[in-house]
């Protein structure tokens with residue numbers, strides 16, 4: 001079930017909204033609209049569904065409209081046109097048209113927000129900051145404190161409960177912000193560049209923690225970032241915005257492999273694809289391998305070959321006439337101790353990061369097997385393609 005359903009949403013800032021919407025419908029650009037009406041188009045005709053338990057990252061350059069859309073989800077920005085449905089139990093509430101008391105209910109019990117600037121109260125202790133917001137839910141003081149302590153524990157800051165925000169580092173303050181958002185126990189978390197003010201190491205740690213917490217608590221998260229590496233790491237889905245519009249929405253691997261416009265391709269070209277790609281997307285198909293004397297040639301330079309029977313089952317392999325030991329690898333198995341000269345057979349779903357590590361340890365290509373049949377290989381050419389970003393095809397719309 002969709003937790004958030006954004007349907008043809010426009011967000012226009014200004015005094016002449018009707019006129020600006022009419023101009024949008026006529027195909028006027030943002031710039032033309034600002035020149036004619038003085039209004040700024042924050043979001044134009046955005047439609048996406050975010051399913052329960054997804055982390056959807058809104059990605060795009062500065063000014064593309066990410067925050068404008070995010071803030072529409074909890075009513076901080078008014079929706080000028082369209083429907084913005086948010087799940088409340090087994091019904092959907094339209095944030096665009098609901099009354100003030102419904103909006104208040106949604107904000108206090110269904111949707112929480114984490115900002116880039118931690119938004120902590122400087123005069124309140126860490127634990128009181130985390131508990132802030134729970135009294136609006138009518139919780140007793142004792143319960144509020146217990147809940148706040150539980151969430152502080154979760155982010156590893158229980159020892160810091162009585163300190164004040166200025167006594168904490170930026171990363172710790174952001175953890176307090178996260179603890180506060182999780183304390184609200186809302187089903188939906190809106191996160192506006194929550195980690196962008198932090199240094200890379202802390203940022204990466206908090207990203208890992210967020211993924212882990214999300215898996216444990218199964219929240220639905222809408223996350224704004226201008227960093228595709230971050231989006232690829234934490235997003236189950238990514239929506240890319242340009243000039244107020246969503247121009248591509250899909251799973252991370254789809255975005256990396258099939259960018260729809262040069263704008264998306266440009267983002268993709270500057271990212272590290274190893275976190276999202278798997279062997280299947282890059283492998284050389286078995287049907288494309290040269291066959292010499294009935295053997296599939298993996299590397300003609302050192303005569304590494306593999307034999308498959310009529311059913312496609314791998315039987316033996318050799319390098320310069322010497323038999324190579326075969327080893328079936330599955331995810332989670334230690335790669336560190338793999339010996340040079342081991343020919344590894346893995347699933348086509350092997351993450352490229354693991355595949356490269358295996359290649360590094362064994363010095364050999366990988367064989368990819370599905371349903372007991374050899375379907376492809378990963379050789380150095382495929383690894384270089386992944387690293388150099390030559391794996392995608394620009395599917396220009």
Ligand SMILES: Nc1ncnc2c1ncn2[C@@H]1O[C@H](COP(=O)(O)OP(=O)(O)OP(=O)(O)O)[C@@H](O)[C@H]1O
Pocket residue numbers: 013040041042060061062063064065066067068069226
């Ligand atoms: N409250 C507002 N009033 C008027 N214009 C606004 C308001 N909020 C945003 N805008 C304008 O809407 C456009 C989109 O801004 P938005 O903050 O959504 O972009 P963004 O993609 O989140 O950018 P950034 O990464 O820099 O935060 C910008 O031109 C901005 O000036």
